[in-house]
Amino acid sequence: MNREVFPGSGTVLYQGVTGSGLPVCVFPKEEFQTRYAFFAVRYGGCDRRFRLDGNWLDTPAGIAHFLEHKMFDMPGYNALEKLTAAGASPNAFTSQGMTGYLFSCTDGFYENLEELLRFVMTPCFSPESVEKEQGIIGQEIRMGDDSPARRVQQNLLKALYAHHPARDSIAGTVESIARINADTLNDCHRMFYHPGNMVLCCAGDMDAEKVLELADRTVTTPAGEEALRDYGAEESLLPNQVRIEDKMSVSMPLFRLGAKMPRTGEGREWARTMLLASIACELLLGEGTPLYNEMYQAGVINKSFYAGAYDFPGGGVCCAGGRCADPGQVLGRIVDGAEAFRMDRAAEKRLGGLKKKALGDFLMALDSLDDLCHTQADGYLNGWQYMDFPGICDEIGGEEVERFLHEVFRAQRLAISVVSPGE
Amino acid sequence: MAGVALLKETRRIELLPGVHLRCIQTEKFHTGYFSLSLLRPLDRADASKNALLMNVLRRGSRSLPDMEKLQEALNDAYGAVVEPIIRQFGEALGIGFCAYFPDDRCLPEDAGNLERVLEILGELLLDPATRGGLLQADYVNSERRNLKDRIEAMVNDKQSYASFRARQILFAGERYAEYPLGTAEAAEKITNVALTRHYKAVLASSPIELFYCGSAEPERVEAAALRALRTLPGGGERRWPVTRAADAATEMQRYTEHMDVSQGKLVMLYPLDLEPRVEDYPAMTVFNAMFGGSPASRLFREVREARSLCYSASSGIDRYKGVLSVHAGIAFDKAEEVEQAVGEELEKLAAGQFSGEELETARYYVASAYRRIGDSGADLDGFLLGRDLLGLDCSLEQFALSVEEVTAEQVMRIAESARLRLVYFLRKEEAE
Numbered sequence: 106m107n108r109e110v111f112p113g114s115g116t117v118l119y120q121g122v123t124g125s126g127l128p129v130c131v132f133p134k135e136e137f138q139t140r141y142a143f144f145a146v147r148y149g150g151c152d153r154r155f156r157l158d159g160n161w162l163d164t165p166a167g168i169a170h171f172l173e174h175k176m177f178d179m180p181g182y183n184a185l186e187k188l189t190a191a192g193a194s195p196n197a198f199t200s201q202g203m204t205g206y207l208f209s210c211t212d213g214f215y216e217n218l219e220e221l222l223r224f225v226m227t228p229c230f231s232p233e234s235v236e237k238e239q240g241i242i243g244q245e246i247r248m249g250d251d252s253p254a255r256r257v258q259q260n261l262l263k264a265l266y267a268h269h270p271a272r273d274s275i276a277g278t279v280e281s282i283a284r285i286n287a288d289t290l291n292d293c294h295r296m297f298y299h300p301g302n303m304v305l306c307c308a309g310d311m312d313a314e315k316v317l318e319l320a321d322r323t324v325t326t327p328a329g330e331e332a333l334r335d336y337g338a339e340e341s342l343l344p345n346q347v348r349i350e351d352k353m354s355v356s357m358p359l360f361r362l363g364a365k366m367p368r369t370g371e372g373r374e375w376a377r378t379m380l381l382a383s384i385a386c387e388l389l390l391g392e393g394t395p396l397y398n399e400m401y402q403a404g405v406i407n408k409s410f411y412a413g414a415y416d417f418p419g420g421g422v423c424c425a426g427g428r429c430a431d432p433g434q435v436l437g438r439i440v441d442g443a444e445a446f447r448m449d450r451a452a453e454k455r456l457g458g459l460k461k462k463a464l465g466d467f468l469m470a471l472d473s474l475d476d477l478c479h480t481q482a483d484g485y486l487n488g489w490q491y492m493d494f495p496g497i498c499d500e501i502g503g504e505e506v507e508r509f510l511h512e513v514f515r516a517q518r519l520a521i522s523v524v525s526p527g528e
Numbered sequence: 529m530a531g532v533a534l535l536k537e538t539r540r541i542e543l544l545p546g547v548h549l550r551c552i553q554t555e556k557f558h559t560g561y562f563s564l565s566l567l568r569p570l571d572r573a574d575a576s577k578n579a580l581l582m583n584v585l586r587r588g589s590r591s592l593p594d595m596e597k598l599q600e601a602l603n604d605a606y607g608a609v610v611e612p613i614i615r616q617f618g619e620a621l622g623i624g625f626c627a628y629f630p631d632d633r634c635l636p637e638d639a640g641n642l643e644r645v646l647e648i649l650g651e652l653l654l655d656p657a658t659r660g661g662l663l664q665a666d667y668v669n670s671e672r673r674n675l676k677d678r679i680e681a682m683v684n685d686k687q688s689y690a691s692f693r694a695r696q697i698l699f700a701g702e703r704y705a706e707y708p709l710g711t712a713e714a715a716e717k718i719t720n721v722a723l724t725r726h727y728k729a730v731l732a733s734s735p736i737e738l739f740y741c742g743s744a745e746p747e748r749v750e751a752a753a754l755r756a757l758r759t760l761p762g763g764g765e766r767r768w769p770v771t772r773a774a775d776a777a778t779e780m781q782r783y784t785e786h787m788d789v790s791q792g793k794l795v796m797l798y799p800l801d802l803e804p805r806v807e808d809y810p811a812m813t814v815f816n817a818m819f820g821g822s823p824a825s826r827l828f829r830e831v832r833e834a835r836s837l838c839y840s841a842s843s844g845i846d847r848y849k850g851v852l853s854v855h856a857g858i859a860f861d862k863a864e865e866v867e868q869a870v871g872e873e874l875e876k877l878a879a880g881q882f883s884g885e886e887l888e889t890a891r892y893y894v895a896s897a898y899r900r901i902g903d904s905g906a907d908l909d910g911f912l913l914g915r916d917l918l919g920l921d922c923s924l925e926q927f928a929l930s931v932e933e934v935t936a937e938q939v940m941r942i943a944e945s946a947r948l949r950l951v952y953f954l955r956k957e958e959a960e
Contacts, residue, residue: 189824192892244839356680393599407674462607465630
């Protein structure tokens, strides 16, 4: 395996590839009690339309998440129960671009790892179990429906995009998941769950070679073709709808405003754009900025305010949100603030501080085995290396930050989603 | 147990009268962690003042008088984070600040990050931004508004709202019924004069617990902490808060509350009818893992998975107060069925209807969870302070070992002692 050291920290990363083409990343951390494994698939809520056996296939909203739930079924037993009985804490999640299966444990790591690799690679769906899961996920969807934070975020995506699949919730709707059956699950598993579209990341007190050997022995499915995915035609920079409003049982309005970030490049280049976006947001709207402090002291925003950027396949969003009495006023102040923003000496000084902070955050994140594995996996599946982060951070300059803010936080590009009190 | 052995837990030393420091020296992390907790009883009259105080102090010190300057200093300390914390341990609160920051061993040699961060934390606590000797009125007013908003926002998260409401109903009149942030009405009445008075009383009368985890030698931490606290007023007695055990002899109550929700939230509260003994604590955690506190538990496997009665079902146990609680997210028409199924599972555990394997799985699950606390400075802090407030005297590893020795009889004793005293249901109004 290839051995590399994270800059400035002494954290070691071993990387290798199994015979069937599965990339394996291991961070040995002898001093930790926890041993952590993360098996990720580049397949998430947005990957709904893809080419299979020469035909374009449209699958229902929520199918990646549904598949994640069903993967724990094995012939004659349930892998979640088996891992739990073995003392591990297994879990799984589906994001817009990724499905992740994971466990942490103290002892019995290799046995648990073998089980993890095995169940994720073994499709085992029966019509009865699919039907039962429709009931369970239906309840999960209803629980999500009661979350104002989730609603305000989902509505912003609906406002921004006209047809991108990120408009729909990752879990889908009770109606969309009713269209899922064992055949569609098998198709999706075959399409995406192969070594060429996956990565295994482990951290803790373990032997990297032994992990690779075990993965080599257990994952024998051959690497398939790269899936062709369709997220719809390129959308305009302008929002589909400028304002979207909903009512729920909340104490005061929740809002989230944002702008689309078009995909400019992939891999390291896109990772750089995302970092630029988050630094730009901090520089305009972070706690250390005049704009934040003016709004905070005037009572326009409070500690719940946040600003940042996140991405998903085929897109990304730069956004700000929180709870406040008058979301329209926040929008107005942000637009004015961005327009007036100049990279003057005070801003340059703040940028220096923010880069120091970004470096500190990078170091501190290395203490969290799960963050470490998730970021490494996300980077790997999307064509960049986590350990390049300090280098990328170094490159970001004041001029491009100013340009970014002027372009993205323009009134025409912003949409706002509000959830206000009421029934 | 390599991980635990690497954590050299030094003794807890009295730094100043009523002020104790505990250091864990380790090179395991890239993050240094430090916390300062003022221990207070959870009290109706003070809860809002405590919460407001920490947020006002976080606004700025004399030398870093606003959030802009403060954030600049924190960024300069490589992105150090200093935030107010309010932690609840039964009827006791730990209020104060916690800080995490890149450890000096990963930074340029002369960074002195530990000293810098402790200095900032000390200034926020002891040398706040004031006007005419009072905490600044503009800061107090704006944080009062924010606190009120945070208290009212409790309703946004339906599960925690339901849990809190259940506690409030069953323990009405007791400290345990109070929300750690207090009430919006109480918050509204606090002036900067009253808050300044409270601030002085808190500094003079609260026991103070300091905790550090990182690569620095304990002597270096002691020196930095002493310097940071050099202006701490000497005071009267600093008395530790205590929790009164729950009374299991109250009457059974049912309570339904209506709200516009699409999923019902069921909460069941069971005070434990037993004289709490130190040796019961490990058994409580094992019992809870078997009942509803783990994915291998009865509530998860039987009630959620096998019978598909709900989306979520779990249990928790408050060892300070001696209360078992069950929380479930369910369809509106399933409340009775879920309540009955939960009751049946509890009876089975009380009657010893479980296998040795089930017990073993739960013991292992809990012991591993405790051992893993050593993988995070913040978790260690919570464990050690919580342990002191429980009156336990054992290391993390000793506690994990005692968990591994819990017997079937001990689990049955806990299950038998649980008395259902409240069933609370949050649901949508029935259609007319």
